[in-house]
Amino acid sequence: MPETRHIPSIARDLASGFAARAGRWDREREYCWDNVRELAQAGLMGMTLPRAYGGQGASWHDVVLAVEEIARACTLSARIVVEGNMGGISAVMAYGTEAQKRLCAPLVLAGDKPAICITEPGAGSAATDMTTTAQRRGDRYILNGTKHWITGGGVSRIHLIFAQVLDETGERQGIGGFLVICDPSGGDLPEGFEVVRRERTMGLCGMPEAELKFTGLVVPADMAVVPPSGFARGFADLMTAYNSQRVGAGTVALGIAAGAMDHARRYLLEREQFGRPIAEFQGLQWMLADMDTGVHAARLMLHEAARTTGPAGFPDMTMAARAKLFASETAIKVVNDALQMFGARGYGDAEPLERMYRDVRMFTIGGGTAQVLRTQIAGTVLGIRTPQRRETPQTRALAAE
Numbered sequence: 001m002p003e004t005r006h007i008p009s010i011a012r013d014l015a016s017g018f019a020a021r022a023g024r025w026d027r028e029r030e031y032c033w034d035n036v037r038e039l040a041q042a043g044l045m046g047m048t049l050p051r052a053y054g055g056q057g058a059s060w061h062d063v064v065l066a067v068e069e070i071a072r073a074c075t076l077s078a079r080i081v082v083e084g085n086m087g088g089i090s091a092v093m094a095y096g097t098e099a100q101k102r103l104c105a106p107l108v109l110a111g112d113k114p115a116i117c118i119t120e121p122g123a124g125s126a127a128t129d130m131t132t133t134a135q136r137r138g139d140r141y142i143l144n145g146t147k148h149w150i151t152g153g154g155v156s157r158i159h160l161i162f163a164q165v166l167d168e169t170g171e172r173q174g175i176g177g178f179l180v181i182c183d184p185s186g187g188d189l190p191e192g193f194e195v196v197r198r199e200r201t202m203g204l205c206g207m208p209e210a211e212l213k214f215t216g217l218v219v220p221a222d223m224a225v226v227p228p229s230g231f232a233r234g235f236a237d238l239m240t241a242y243n244s245q246r247v248g249a250g251t252v253a254l255g256i257a258a259g260a261m262d263h264a265r266r267y268l269l270e271r272e273q274f275g276r277p278i279a280e281f282q283g284l285q286w287m288l289a290d291m292d293t294g295v296h297a298a299r300l301m302l303h304e305a306a307r308t309t310g311p312a313g314f315p316d317m318t319m320a321a322r323a324k325l326f327a328s329e330t331a332i333k334v335v336n337d338a339l340q341m342f343g344a345r346g347y348g349d350a351e352p353l354e355r356m357y358r359d360v361r362m363f364t365i366g367g368g369t370a371q372v373l374r375t376q377i378a379g380t381v382l383g384i385r386t387p388q389r390r391e392t393p394q395t396r397a398l399a400a401e
């Protein structure tokens with residue numbers, strides 16, 4: 001196992017190999033299994049797991065350093081490193097039972113990118129409106145419902161499925177997470193678990209975004225991930241893990257922007273028009289200066305957020321929201337400007353700019369939209385929580401739980 005101080009240089013070395021293949025995963029819409037094997041062998045999958053579970057006890061900040069390096073070359077691989085350390089697996093390690101941790105850790109260390117299943121056709125930003133249910137029946141839960149836009153759906157082995165928990169009498173107890181381990185790409189799907197379809201996305205094309213359907217899916221009761229507060233506050237507690245994922249997602253966006261700037265810098269010095277390198281035109285120099293300033297500021301915010309400690313050792317919620325918001329919006333602008341600097345060449349596939357431009361667009365949407373993050377940040381600044389929901393007697397009763 002490498003020492004954590006070597007993580008950035010290991011990531012940099014891997015990234016140089018990934019750069020040549022990044023276009024292939026995009027064109028072929030293929031999951032990068034080759035890169036996954038290399039990431040796992042290098043110890044970057046599950047690096048945040050404690051040593052007792054085979055990890056390196058690496059910090060969120062270590063992950064951020066690795067993810068930026070990898071995202072400069074291959075967005076797909078960088079997302080896999082994020083989700084192999086943050087998000088679903090970090091929720092299990094923080095709130096799961098000993099048996100759940102022992103079950104999941106080896107899979108992640110071997111390269112599995114857990115799928116976190118929250119979003120539904122009728123419940124996006126309003127995630128708690130989910131209608132998937134987990135009904136208690138003796139020592140099992142029976143899951144019914146549909147999730148969509150599930151990253152890794154069809155390739156991930158670990159699934160953390162969020163559902164409305166109903167007791168034996170059908171009374172709602174709150175929202176819980178349920179672990180289902182299977183191997184969809186190896187043809188091993190439990191009865192009642194269907195990978196319905198894959199979205200055709202504009203970017204991040206090698207990563208399946210799938211619709212999953214659960215029909216009477218049986219989950220043993222000991223596969224419920226129940227935070228100490230129980231199901232009543234289960235969703236809020238489990239979602240603290242999302243604060244690490246948000247920092248990770250922001251860092252992927254940062255890495256794409258930094259990579260796009262590397263390409264732009266090279267091209268400005270190389271391309272000549274009007275008898276001189278285009279790097280000498282002040283119009284482009286000022287664009288580059290703004291890009292550099294934005295990237296630098298985003299990096300500082302992400303590093304700061306990664307180093308804060310909120311509930312259960314996850315980054316502070318507001319810091320994570322601010323950093324993801326700023327990094328994702330900045331990255332979209334930076335990549336757009338980098339593409340502009342290439343003129344027509346940036347619009348074609350001779351350069352990776354068009355792929356980076358399609359990839360980076362996602363980061364103000366997935367994992368909390370820019371609007372939802374702004375609402376969260378404003379709530380912290382103002383010290384008030386403004387209900388987004390049109391209130392009814394039922395919603396008031398639910399809020400009081």
Ligand SMILES: Cc1cc2nc3c(=O)[nH]c(=O)nc-3n(C[C@H](O)[C@H](O)[C@H](O)COP(=O)(O)OP(=O)(O)OC[C@H]3O[C@@H](n4cnc5c(N)ncnc54)[C@H](O)[C@@H]3O)c2cc1C
Binds near residue numbers: 115123124362
């Ligand atoms: C590539 C990708 C990967 C994803 N991966 C996963 C995954 O692995 N697991 C998972 O569970 N989900 C995943 N998602 C889903 C993602 O979390 C949702 O897309 C996101 O939460 C927004 O939900 P929505 O798309 O339904 O948009 P909606 O909630 O319908 O929002 C539509 C628009 O309204 C705005 N809006 C909504 N509510 C408010 C409000 N209160 N104030 C102001 N504006 C508002 C939004 O910002 C947005 O602009 C993924 C999405 C993408 C694109």
